[in-house]
Amino acid sequence: MPQPPMAPPAPAGPPDPNGLGVAAGRIDRGPLKKARAAFAVAGAVLQDGEQVEAVVCGQFEGNPAVLMLTDRNLVVVDDRPWRPTVDRIAVDGSLQVQGMQDNRSATLTVLGNGRQYVIDQIAATALAVEMAQRIRYRAST
Numbered sequence: 001m002p003q004p005p006m007a008p009p010a011p012a013g014p015p016d017p018n019g020l021g022v023a024a025g026r027i028d029r030g031p032l033k034k035a036r037a038a039f040a041v042a043g044a045v046l047q048d049g050e051q052v053e054a055v056v057c058g059q060f061e062g063n064p065a066v067l068m069l070t071d072r073n074l075v076v077v078d079d080r081p082w083r084p085t086v087d088r089i090a091v092d093g094s095l096q097v098q099g100m101q102d103n104r105s106a107t108l109t110v111l112g113n114g115r116q117y118v119i120d121q122i123a124a125t126a127l128a129v130e131m132a133q134r135i136r137y138r139a140s141t
């Protein structure tokens with residue numbers, strides 16, 4: 001009896017064990033392209049098993065940057081030349097986030113680790129609002 005035909009293999013893409021690619025897939029190409037180096041650094045600093053819940057990209061201290069909420073903490077990464085910023089911030093009751101937006105972009109200000117992080121020029125305003133809501137919810141639980 002002949003064997004049934006085999007299904008073609010699924011398309012293969014780069015491995016995405018932390019879900020960063022899935023989260024970044026919600027960002028438009030232009031901002032994603034500007035933050036390409038920051039995303040590369042972000043992918044390199046994620047720990048084994050750490051899962052990205054949400055991500056936005058914009059500018060931090062004048063450099064393209066990524067703000068990621070993972071199942072473990074909040075991570076700020078930029079592509080500052082020679083020494084990128086990589087800061088992990090505990091998501092607890094001491095963490096504060098403020099958001100502002102106009103019809104062109106959004107700004108998220110995060111107060112944590114005894115420091116203020118201002119991520120501005122976030123083109124995906126809806127994602128910035130969602131990020132702020134997610135952070136506030138996680139910090140309150």
